Amino acid sequence: MNNLWGDSLSGFWSAWIIVITLGSIVFAFWLLYANRKTDKTPDAEGNVETTGHAADGIEEYDNPLPRWWFQLYVGTVIFSLGYLLLYPGLGNFAGLLGWTQEEQWEEEVARAEERFTPIFAQYQEVPIPELAEDGEAMQVAERIFQNNCAVCHGSNAQGGYGFPDLTDDEWLYGGEPDNIVATLRQGRNGLMPSWQQLGEENIENVTQFVLSLSGEEHDAAQAESGAATYASVCAACHGPDGTGNQALGAPNLTNDSWLYRQPGQPLEEAIRQTLRNGRNGHMPAQAAYIGEERVHLVAAYVYSLRQQD
Ligand code: HEC
Numbered sequence: 001m002n003n004l005w006g007d008s009l010s011g012f013w014s015a016w017i018i019v020i021t022l023g024s025i026v027f028a029f030w031l032l033y034a035n036r037k038t039d040k041t042p043d044a045e046g047n048v049e050t051t052g053h054a055a056d057g058i059e060e061y062d063n064p065l066p067r068w069w070f071q072l073y074v075g076t077v078i079f080s081l082g083y084l085l086l087y088p089g090l091g092n093f094a095g096l097l098g099w100t101q102e103e104q105w106e107e108e109v110a111r112a113e114e115r116f117t118p119i120f121a122q123y124q125e126v127p128i129p130e131l132a133e134d135g136e137a138m139q140v141a142e143r144i145f146q147n148n149c150a151v152c153h154g155s156n157a158q159g160g161y162g163f164p165d166l167t168d169d170e171w172l173y174g175g176e177p178d179n180i181v182a183t184l185r186q187g188r189n190g191l192m193p194s195w196q197q198l199g200e201e202n203i204e205n206v207t208q209f210v211l212s213l214s215g216e217e218h219d220a221a222q223a224e225s226g227a228a229t230y231a232s233v234c235a236a237c238h239g240p241d242g243t244g245n246q247a248l249g250a251p252n253l254t255n256d257s258w259l260y261r262q263p264g265q266p267l268e269e270a271i272r273q274t275l276r277n278g279r280n281g282h283m284p285a286q287a288a289y290i291g292e293e294r295v296h297l298v299a300a301y302v303y304s305l306r307q308q309d
């Protein structure tokens with residue numbers, strides 16, 4: 001960025017901004033001067049000029065502006081001109097100092113890296129279960145979590161519709177350190193196909209069967225008809241007993257934790273919707289964004305959440 005003129009705007013818009021910016025400053029200055037009044041001596045009859053405003057017999061004198069106010073005003077004009085000369089502000093003019101927000105940001109990142117890299121490197125050596133017990137490390141890790149994960153998993157890590165709760169002990173892909181690190185390194189794609197082709201009646205029966213797996217209220221006759229369909233099409237992924245398969249990210253259907261259930265939605269309706277539409281949860285790989293050291297640290301944080309219960 002040695003060039004004084006950047007090229008992010010076309011010449012026309014750059015000139016447009018320059019004219020409007022400088023024009024406004026000149027106008028403000030002119031307004032001040034045009035209305036300036038220095039004379040406050042009374043006339044021959046001892047009358048002082050008034051603005052013509054009066055209320056309850058009190059007249060408003062047309063006195064000059066206080067000197068301090070006038071000087072402050074002139075000061076702001078000089079400041080703004082100096083600022084526009086040194087920093088970017090006038091269209092494509094880069095400013096004499098060559099300051100850019102990108103460079104400032106890069107410098108801040110570089111400074112942070114310099115500070116944190118040795119700290120992270122030291123944590124990298126500590127096994128995850130041990131690191132999860134280190135309060136100081138977990139404070140750093142929580143910040144990484146809030147910056148990178150909370151958008152999806154929530155600031156309390158309890159997830160939401162389609163985003164798994166990381167504080168409970170149900171795991172789509174496993175809660176051991178290696179599982180968590182693998183999730184973070186490579187990302188995850190949960191894929192459950194749509195079962196529309198089974199037809200509405202079968203979907204209803206299988207829904208009742210799934211309800212029965214977790215001991216929810218269900219229609220026994222329909223669930224019994226659904227059992228055969230479950231065994232032939234669902235068991236391959238969710239397991240014959242419905243406890244799921246962590247290699248595929250197929251959830252356990254026998255507990256009361258549901259990834260795809262809107263708050264207040266009847267469970268039955270949520271399951272039907274899953275079967276009709278299929279589901280495809282996507283967790284983006286993190287290592288490329290945050291680097292291996294932070295993966296290790298934030299994996300320990302996730303591990304520590306599970307340790308709490
Ligand atoms: C863009 C949203 C998004 C972001 C950002 C995100 N995740 Fe996820 N994460 C998901 C989704 C969606 C799933 C579930 C994937 C599925 O359904 O198969 C998931 C799954 C997981 C799992 C597996 C849970 C289990 O039950 O096995 C862990 C652990 C996890 N995320 C941790 C993190 C951490 C730590 C971060 C930050 C470094 C993070 N995630 C960032 C969306 C996200």
Ligand code: HEC
Pocket residue numbers: 189190191192193195206210229230233234235236237238248249250251253257258259260261271274275279280281282
């Ligand atoms: C190819 C493997 C596969 C098959 C076959 C399969 N599922 Fe799934 N199922 C999954 C995966 C993976 C998920 C999680 C999707 C995600 O993470 O977005 C899932 C999610 C679900 C959910 C949502 C659970 C929740 O917590 O909200 C239900 C319910 C479900 N499946 C029931 C069934 C039923 C019933 C069948 C048979 C008709 C079936 N699945 C067949 C892989 C499968």
